[in-house]
Amino acid sequence: MRRSRFLINTLKETPKEAVVVSHILMLRTCMIKQLASGIYTYMPLALRSLRKIENIIREELDAAGCQELLMPMVQPAELWSESGRWQAYGKELLRFEDRKDNGYCLGPTHEEVITDIARREIRSYRELPVNLYQIQSKFRDEIRPRFGLMRGREFIMKDAYSFDTDEQSCDESYWQMYEAYKRIFTRCGLTFRPVEADSGNIGGSYTHEFHVLAGSGEDEILSCSHCDYAANVERAELKTFEPAAMPDSVPTPEEVSTPAQKTIEAVAGFLGVKPEQCVKTLVYRAGDRIAAAALMGHRELNETTLRNEMGAAEIELVTDAATFQANGLAPGFMGPLDWPKDIPIYVDDEVMAQSSVVTAANKVDTHVKNVVPVAHFNPTKVLTLRAARAGDGCPRCGEGVYESYRGIEVGQVFKLGIKYSESMKAFYLDAEGNERPMVMGCYGIGVSRTMAAAIEQNHDKDGIIWPVQIAPFHVALLNLDIKDEEVVAACEAIESGLALHGVEVLVDDTANRPGPKFKDADLIGMPVQVKVGARSLKQGQVELKVRKTGERRSVALAEAVDEILADLKNLGWNSAPGQV
């Protein structure tokens, strides 16, 4: 492909509206153009990468026995009423009426449509399992679209739906998809983790999210250094501590004056102990109610756990003097010892495992030493309140420790169960002739989001560093002397030589000077760059550069094609589709 015939206008400056790196780089490389808030045109460069991601998905899902179909984007209200979601789904569901005043919506997801197909087409257990998928533009009317393709309104998604006779068979379908997803993201050249996740609004028995790891990711993930276990930080399990044994002789707590020492670090320093020996106590509000959480001084609270324990939709740290005063609490000097009986206090199991701690005395400028939690504390409940973090031991295998990553969710596998098949009457006849609801799973991949996540994970200050498998082109071939016939001939020879191997080349045949061509090639980020200039060509040489490593070398023109192929293979490229 000649760049002079390919629509890429690169930008030197960072566009004002973009804050995340994938958005910035996609705008700077002319990959996307905003049409309206959260609605983008995929320009030719972006579409080439999207198609590669889509094809990897197709090959892997077809190999896993899935069947591709294509459902409509415009869906009738009646169907959504059957599942109850016409009412239940929020404003993200864009509803409208056609010229005959019938209600419709733009599909944000397709459980209703696919369940309708299944109930019409599938009669017998002999026809199950079935797994159907599509790749399609979806629409969700996000209240605050942002970050370019990371949270758009119109976006490309792969959605798959499995139908099985029973729970066990559904689990098999689920894990097949789980494995297919691992192959898909591996083949995309991405570093990722499948993590256990909450089932969210859609309902269902269990679910994994697939996260592409990137420093800019919205979510923190903890992953075991030894086994496969990984989870969102809010959900990551922890080893629980057994309570300490009750000492034969319980020491008497000793009050000490700690004037104006309100933080754990200050108190520990003042008393010459470590934060790991101090207990900290936080007060949270849920509506009118308040409750306290106590944990060791070096840990953070897992707010999700406390929120669930308080049975609240939202909780908030109490910081206002009026609330403390109204409840007789001394901010900065609160502790489980002599805690007011009318305020619940939840204590982390790690606290109860200590033989002796320092805690605040519920009196201004006062702490207490020689406190034995099992003897002196009277918790409302003991549970694991602390947030998991890097370095904590993995409770699953008992061998590894957690490592922390930031992730971008690009896929999710979901065991739906019979939520839709019951409400929409998607029944089959089992071997005994009984009607049973099909057991469903659903499986999404954000295709456009995966492309954005690939850029979040693979870039440097100069631009994108495309994973070779999903790069729009494999090679950027820079013609540095477009009026020199020998240079033009050499470029054509390399391009056609590579084409024989299925290598896609973007030839920079513009009138730009070499400097801007180099900068553009780094910005656009094709895996291998080839520079062909008159001077080095006189010595029969062209220069190769691997974008990822920055490594450069001169090679003989006659060997350029082989050398480029070798570089691409080193980067993980395989010309044969279907082979990982």
Add this chain to the structure above:
Amino acid sequence: MRRSRFLINTLKETPKEAVVVSHILMLRTCMIKQLASGIYTYMPLALRSLRKIENIIREELDAAGCQELLMPMVQPAELWSESGRWQAYGKELLRFEDRKDNGYCLGPTHEEVITDIARREIRSYRELPVNLYQIQSKFRDEIRPRFGLMRGREFIMKDAYSFDTDEQSCDESYWQMYEAYKRIFTRCGLTFRPVEADSGNIGGSYTHEFHVLAGSGEDEILSCSHCDYAANVERAELKTFEPAAMPDSVPTPEEVSTPAQKTIEAVAGFLGVKPEQCVKTLVYRAGDRIAAAALMGHRELNETTLRNEMGAAEIELVTDAATFQANGLAPGFMGPLDWPKDIPIYVDDEVMAQSSVVTAANKVDTHVKNVVPVAHFNPTKVLTLRAARAGDGCPRCGEGVYESYRGIEVGQVFKLGIKYSESMKAFYLDAEGNERPMVMGCYGIGVSRTMAAAIEQNHDKDGIIWPVQIAPFHVALLNLDIKDEEVVAACEAIESGLALHGVEVLVDDTANRPGPKFKDADLIGMPVQVKVGARSLKQGQVELKVRKTGERRSVALAEAVDEILADLKNLGWNSAPGQV
């Protein structure tokens, strides 16, 4: 692909709601499922064919220098207001508001969006020409969706848009697309004609429609037997006749009594002449006005021509006695001789070329013989009023004659000119630095409609006869004894042998008896059928059947793959993509 794992439930009966053959056969073969009026799910079988059509389109457009992108389906009202179409487009444009009450529509076509991209991205004549296309689901809120995919509301379309510096360059882009379209429909294995057409509502200087020829087509097309000229029957040009020479001695017309002989055929029979010697006269109404058209008795009127001549949006044949009476006309006995002066009468040039005709006398039960049009008629205007028809000479080449076909419009190429670039200010700088509007063309292919048209053109009483290039699978392999291990092994050998050549096989491994399997194979219509049964396999034989010709033969198992490949090649199959 195993049929037992592929969702195809065939129907024996014709579904009630379907009247055209493509709709019937797509429902019977489980290719499509209706979700709402004019809105269908493409089931796996249909999607395979659609993808092949799409890929042929892609390869040919890429080869023609076009670039693929993907524009949003949801488009903001402001953009449509700029072109004036937010107001002008009728109710087929589905308009709605998002959660923030901003106006949007579902894209029925993308001139506005692409013109917006062009004006933002293209600055200089050096960047032109550019031709951008996409393949996407479109939505048009048809008032009467019907005929399955032939006239749906949500449908798959390829739309391309060219931008050029001037008229001449635009013409080159136009004809490149015209040629690409010919290659596309040829590669789809379809018999088609590009025909000159009216530019319709979209406006623009000229246009061709591409019609797939099929007896069930809505449009009549006339095509020259000698040259490339073809046109919709309403638009087909005709040779004009020169008026007859005025005779030296003009005969006197002779009235004859023709009691109750009201039709041309009756009059001709009664008077012993041919219809070709009689003039017929029809009266049309346009609102309050009426006008007459006279042409030779064996011809039909081209109503489009008369309507344009009357300057009316619609005209209607007058048949009610009251109108005739009010205007002093004798229905069944009207003719140009002594025609009332206050009613315009348009006379076909073929009439004026006759030396002597028979015509009605404007008196009940009376005709007139020995009438010389150039002497006795006083037409308001002479023009070509008759409709072109098969057998008429081609006016373009002067050598061929028209042949008549019925066609289904599947594509259109359109020279748009500067309609959108002027209203939306899509300007570029020419070599002298002057701002000029880009000259645009637009080019559509109905992808889902092409699939339907392929079935309209290629079927028989038993089912579909897929053109090999767009068949969902190339081969239907019928396992007639699924419990016989040797039969199973033979089927697997054939399937894997064919897979090496890129041949796609649908294996009927269901528990159905042979009869229903044969019927299903004919219905679903894969180009080649292979029947493997225990009895013939004992003799080392399998049976091949070519769906199109019905030809059957037994071949040795060892030669089956080669024989099938030979059959496929005879049918026009070529495994190498990109080669026609």
